[in-house]
Amino acid sequence: xxxxxxxxxxxxxxxxxxxxxxxxxxxxxxxxxxxxxxxxxxxxxxxxxxxxxxxxxxxxxxxxxxxxxxxxxxxxxxxxxxxxxxxxxxxxxxxxxxxxxxxxxxxxxxxxxxxxxxxxxxxxxxxxxxxxxxxxxxxxxxxxxxxxxxxxxxxxxxxxxxxxxxxxxxxxxxxxxxxxxxxxxxxxxxxxxxxxxxxxxxxxxxxxxxxxxxxxxxxxx
Numbered sequence: 608x609x610x611x612x613x614x615x616x617x618x619x620x621x622x623x624x625x626x627x628x629x630x631x632x633x634x635x636x637x638x639x640x641x642x643x644x645x646x647x648x649x650x651x652x653x654x655x656x657x658x659x660x661x662x663x664x665x666x667x668x669x670x671x672x673x674x675x676x677x678x679x680x681x682x683x684x685x686x687x688x689x690x691x692x693x694x695x696x697x698x699x700x701x702x703x704x705x706x707x708x709x710x711x712x713x714x715x716x717x718x719x720x721x722x723x724x725x726x727x728x729x730x731x732x733x734x735x736x737x738x739x740x741x742x743x744x745x746x747x748x749x750x751x752x753x754x755x756x757x758x759x760x761x762x763x764x765x766x767x768x769x770x771x772x773x774x775x776x777x778x779x780x781x782x783x784x785x786x787x788x789x790x791x792x793x794x795x796x797x798x799x800x801x802x803x804x805x806x807x808x809x810x811x812x813x814x815x816x817x818x819x820x821x822x823x824x825x826x827x828x
Contacts, residue, residue: 686757690826693754697824699745704737704816711809714802714823732784739777742816746770754826762822765815780805 714735727735745751747767755766789812 648654653690666687688752689753690757693750694824694826696748696751697820698747699741700816700820700823703738703742703745704813704820707742707809707813707816709733710738711806711813715806717802729784732780736777736784737774739780742773743777746773751823752824757826758822762819765819765822768815769819770810772812775805 713731714727717731718726746766751766755763758766
C-alpha cells in the first residue's frame, strides 16, 4: 500500500470518528471543546482527506502512465526487431532481381523471332519455375509479411505488385510445361505470344523488386 493511501485511510477514519463523536454529543454527552469547534475541525479534516484523495489519484495515474509507457516500449522494441530482421532479407530480393533479369534475357532470346519461336526445354522451364518460386518464398516470408505494415506507400505498391504478377507468371510457366510434350501446329506461336506477354510483365516487376530491396535494407519501425 502506498504511503498516501495510508494517510487517506487515517484521515477518513478521523472524519468518521469525529462525526461519530458529534452524534454522541447530540445525545446529551457534550464535550465543550468538541461542541464549540466541531465545524472547524470537521472542515479541516475534510480538506486533509480531500488532499490525500487527490494525491492518491495522481499517484495512481502516474503508475498507470508508467505502465503504459513500459508496454509501449515493449511494443516499439518488438517492431524494431521485426524491421531489423526483415532488413536482412534485402540481399535475397536483390538476388531475385538478378535471377529475373537473367530469365528475361534467356526467354526473350528464345522468342526473339516470332515467326520461328523455340519452346524452352524442360530444364529451362524448371529453372524459370525455380527462380520464381524463390521470389515467391521471399515475398511470402513471415518476416516480410510482418514487416509489410512498416512499408511506405510506394514500397507497399511494389510489394503487392510483385506478389500478384509473379504468381501469375508461375502459373503460366506450369501450364506451358505441362503442355510441352503435346504440341499442336499453333502451339509454338501461342506459347511465344503468352511468354512474350509474361516477359513484359517481368520487365515491369524488375524496378519494383529493386525498390523493395532498397526499402527493406533501410526499413525502420
